[in-house]
Amino acid sequence: MGLLDKEFSDGxxxxxxxxxxxxxxxxxxxxxxxxxxxxxxxxxMATSASHYDFDRFGLIPRNTPRQAxxxxxxxxxxxxxxxxxxxxxxxxxxxxxxxxxxxxxxCGGPYWEHGYHVLKGVDRIIPVDVYxxxxxxxxxxxxxxxxxxxEKIRNESLRKKS
Amino acid sequence: MxxxxxxxxxxxxxxxxxxxxxxRLELEIEGELIVNVKPHLGYLHRCFEKHAEAMxxxxxxxxxxxxxxxxxxxNNFGYVLAIEKLLGIQVPERVEYIRVIMAELQRIASHCVxxxxxxxxIGALTPFLYLFRDREYILSIFEETCGARMLYNYMWIGGLSxxxxxxxxxxxxxxxxxxxxxxxxxxNLLSYNKIFVERTANIGILPADTAINYGATGPxxxxxxxxxxxxxxxTYSIYNRFDFDIPVxxxxxxxxxxxxxxxxxxxxxxxxxxxxxxxxxxxxxEGDVQSAIPKKIKPPKGTVYTRVENPRGELGYFIISDGxxxxxxxxxxxxxxxxxxxxxELCKGHLVADVIAILGSIDIVLGEVDR
Amino acid sequence: MKKAEEIFEILKNEFGDxxxxxxxxxxxxxxxxxxxLKIHIVSKFLRDNAELQFDSLMCLSGVxxxxxxxxxxxxxxxxxxGGTLSVYYHLYSTVLRHKITLKVSAPREDAKVESVENIWxxxxxxxxxxxxxxxxxxxxxxxxxxxxxxxxxxxxxxxLRKDFKVxxxxxxxxxxx
Numbered sequence: 001m002g003l004l005d006k007e008f009s010d011g012x013x014x015x016x017x018x019x020x021x022x023x024x025x026x027x028x029x030x031x032x033x034x035x036x037x038x039x040x041x042x043x044x045m046a047t048s049a050s051h052y053d054f055d056r057f058g059l060i061p062r063n064t065p066r067q068a069x070x071x072x073x074x075x076x077x078x079x080x081x082x083x084x085x086x087x088x089x090x091x092x093x094x095x096x097x098x099x100x101x102x103x104x105x106x107c108g109g110p111y112w113e114h115g116y117h118v119l120k121g122v123d124r125i126i127p128v129d130v131y132x133x134x135x136x137x138x139x140x141x142x143x144x145x146x147x148x149x150x151e152k153i154r155n156e157s158l159r160k161k162s
Numbered sequence: 163m164x165x166x167x168x169x170x171x172x173x174x175x176x177x178x179x180x181x182x183x184x185x186r187l188e189l190e191i192e193g194e195l196i197v198n199v200k201p202h203l204g205y206l207h208r209c210f211e212k213h214a215e216a217m218x219x220x221x222x223x224x225x226x227x228x229x230x231x232x233x234x235x236x237n238n239f240g241y242v243l244a245i246e247k248l249l250g251i252q253v254p255e256r257v258e259y260i261r262v263i264m265a266e267l268q269r270i271a272s273h274c275v276x277x278x279x280x281x282x283x284i285g286a287l288t289p290f291l292y293l294f295r296d297r298e299y300i301l302s303i304f305e306e307t308c309g310a311r312m313l314y315n316y317m318w319i320g321g322l323s324x325x326x327x328x329x330x331x332x333x334x335x336x337x338x339x340x341x342x343x344x345x346x347x348x349x350n351l352l353s354y355n356k357i358f359v360e361r362t363a364n365i366g367i368l369p370a371d372t373a374i375n376y377g378a379t380g381p382x383x384x385x386x387x388x389x390x391x392x393x394x395x396x397t398y399s400i401y402n403r404f405d406f407d408i409p410v411x412x413x414x415x416x417x418x419x420x421x422x423x424x425x426x427x428x429x430x431x432x433x434x435x436x437x438x439x440x441x442x443x444x445x446x447x448e449g450d451v452q453s454a455i456p457k458k459i460k461p462p463k464g465t466v467y468t469r470v471e472n473p474r475g476e477l478g479y480f481i482i483s484d485g486x487x488x489x490x491x492x493x494x495x496x497x498x499x500x501x502x503x504x505x506x507e508l509c510k511g512h513l514v515a516d517v518i519a520i521l522g523s524i525d526i527v528l529g530e531v532d533r
Numbered sequence: 534m535k536k537a538e539e540i541f542e543i544l545k546n547e548f549g550d551x552x553x554x555x556x557x558x559x560x561x562x563x564x565x566x567x568x569x570l571k572i573h574i575v576s577k578f579l580r581d582n583a584e585l586q587f588d589s590l591m592c593l594s595g596v597x598x599x600x601x602x603x604x605x606x607x608x609x610x611x612x613x614x615g616g617t618l619s620v621y622y623h624l625y626s627t628v629l630r631h632k633i634t635l636k637v638s639a640p641r642e643d644a645k646v647e648s649v650e651n652i653w654x655x656x657x658x659x660x661x662x663x664x665x666x667x668x669x670x671x672x673x674x675x676x677x678x679x680x681x682x683x684x685x686x687x688x689x690x691x692x693l694r695k696d697f698k699v700x701x702x703x704x705x706x707x708x709x710x
Contacts, residue, residue: 033177034179035177036183037183037206038183038206038208038228038231038528038529039228039231039312039313039529041183042231042232042275042312043311043312045275045294046294046297046298049290049291049294049295050291050292050294050295051294051295051298061179063178063179075206076206076208078206078207078208079683079703079704079706079708080204080205080207080682080683081176081184081205081206082706083704084176084177084205088177107710108710110213110224110225110228111208111209112710113710114209114212114213114216115208115212115213116209116212116692116697116699116708117204117207117208117209117681117682117692118208118209119708120707120708120709120710124707125706135313136311136312138311203680203681204679204680204682204683207681207682209692211666212692212693212697215693247561248560248561250560372654374588374589374627375588375589375654375655376654376655377589377590377591377653377654377655378655388627390627395630462560463559463560464559464560464561464562465559465561465562465564465621465634466560466561466562467562467591467592467623467634469591476591478591478592478623480592480594480621480623482596491594491596491597491693493592493594493596493621495591495592495623499658500655500658500659503654503655503657503658532681533681
């Protein structure tokens with residue numbers, strides 16, 4: 001499905017349709033908003049550090065939402081933070097993608113019952129593309145989540161949905 | 163007539179790469195100089211204390227993991243010690259040894275992150291990558307024994323969740339001999355690096371009496387030259403059996419109590435932790451690690467305050483029992499929460515860029531500050 | 534190094550009626566109870582007296598004693614009426630290496646305790662937390678605002694009180710699961 005699968009047969013000319021080209025460019029440079037919330041942020045840091053090396057998938061942390069394509073919501077979203085997350089999300093230019101990392105961001109995690117200050121799932125305020133379960137998810141799980149996101153981007157279409 | 167100027171308010175955080183999480187600092191600045199710093203907390207308030215009241219005693223342990231998520235073993239340790247004191251349980255020798263080794267390995271892993279991010283904030287990214295590489299080693303040792311990388315739920319009231327893995331002793335020995343080189347490497351790369359020293363020496367000086375009055379503990383207090391470590395001064399578990407030193411700040415590159423001293427104390431502490439592990443690993447006695455776990459945990463009415471030396475300082479648990487199966491009240495004295503209070507005092511008169519150098523040297527974990 | 538009994542004797546001789554009681558029956562630590570509006574005087578003495586030198590406040594904890602009557606309010610929700618809220622102070626002397634626990638109790642409806650912020654600086658945030666979580670008012674505190682909960686959190690809603698009810702919505706976000 002990827003652009004490079006089509007192989008260079010004739011010199012260095014590749015024949016592909018625009019959709020594939022655009023999607024390929026997008027999925028291989030998903031710049032994320034460098035933004036940690038809680039425990040999962042440490043696993044996210046571990047993923048981007050030497051051992052697991054996030055960068056090889058084209059994921060580079062950016063420090064401002066205006067340069068980013070994706071957010072990894074890595075940790076518990078509290079009510080106080082939810083308002084800020086919504087604002088950060090709104091500042092990201094389209095197209096934008098959200099990976100919800102860990103149980104807390106998915107559904108409130110261990111704080112679902114008595115957490116009077118915890119938002120029970122970040123999807124209550126912003127749309128989520130990929131959920132990564134775990135408390136905290138292993139770096140491999142986060143990588144899998146990213147691959148899932150790339151698959152989703154690969155199948156996007158420019159045409160209007162009818 | 164003098165020109166009239168006004169101070170400016172600059173917001174740093176909650177989304178900021180160098181605030182170590184979701185801390186918001188309201189800086190009042192005059193040009194580049196800091197006039198005042200107001201930290202705003204609570205962006206990660208996860209209601210630990212309410213949860214503790216709603217859970218049974220043994221169910222609270224996983225929640226303690228999630229407070230200081232860089233030192234989950236230490237958090238478990240403090241909590242189970244408090245409940246064991248309330249119940250009057252004596253745990254087997256084997257458990258004591260394993261707990262101490264785990265806590266010290268965790269201290270090294272935690273300091274790796276603290277030092278790495280401190281350097282990365284200032285611009286030295288290489289030590290960050292090196293230390294995270296070695297931290298993975300410790301995490302894999304933990305993972306082999308208890309199945310989790312970060313949040314272990316390993317120490318239970320009266321015992322441990324699992325006995326150590328057969329590989330544990332061998333791999334820990336491998337690690338201790340290997341990690342000594344990393345410390346040498348770290349000293350060469352970062353500790354005496356000219357740029358790093360320029361950025362941290364004489365920055366954010368904390369005098370010893372202010373540190374005590376503000377209740378600072380851990381490397382922040384010891385960086386100011388106060389020789390105070392709960393492992394020695396209010397000893398718990400079996401720490402009195404081991405021979406180790408307490409490193410304190412001496413002002414080698416600047417003044418006693420500056421950011422560099424706090425950083426340096428952490429580096430030297432890792433060496434001491436290695437010493438403790440090396441002594442303990444050969445002495446682990448045989449035994450059953452779950453023999454003392456009580457079937458039903460129902461402590462008598464009463465209160466208890468225990469404190470342990472976590473990587474960030476004094477972690478205290480104040481627990482009130484009303485004789486039921488749930489704790490009546492659990493209050494956590496989180497070291498980062500108290501240490502962070504000094505930030506305003508330390509930053510006054512420094513430049514904006516120094517704020518992150520100071521914050522990195524205090525080493526906070528927001529999960530613990532906000533609980 | 535002094536025992537809790539000796540510290541209690543010193544305080545009793547110095548202050549008399551302000552020191553309410555000495556509870557040493559608790560299994561792990563003895564507690565000295567003190568009048569809530571005089572705690573700052575006692576604290577100052579404890580810090581400055583050469584025999585005591587409590588220069589460090591380890592922990593300050595607010596507690597809802599929940600010792601009042603359980604009643605139903607107009608909407609049929611359980612609330613607690615009467616009883617007390619308490620504050621525990623855990624002190625330590627880094628010089629003399631002794632510890633002591635102090636306790637003050639104030640009525641639940643009008644919980645006012647003197648602040649010790651100007652004696653031990655670290656009490657500042659601990660007291661703000663006790664106010665935030667339990668609604669204990671610390672008199673003469675320089676900056677008594679909420680600390681962990683949002684600044685615009687519901688008034689009179691203190692999460693760690695035993696009769697706390699989770700609100701349905703905060704700023705349009707549903708709170709319960």
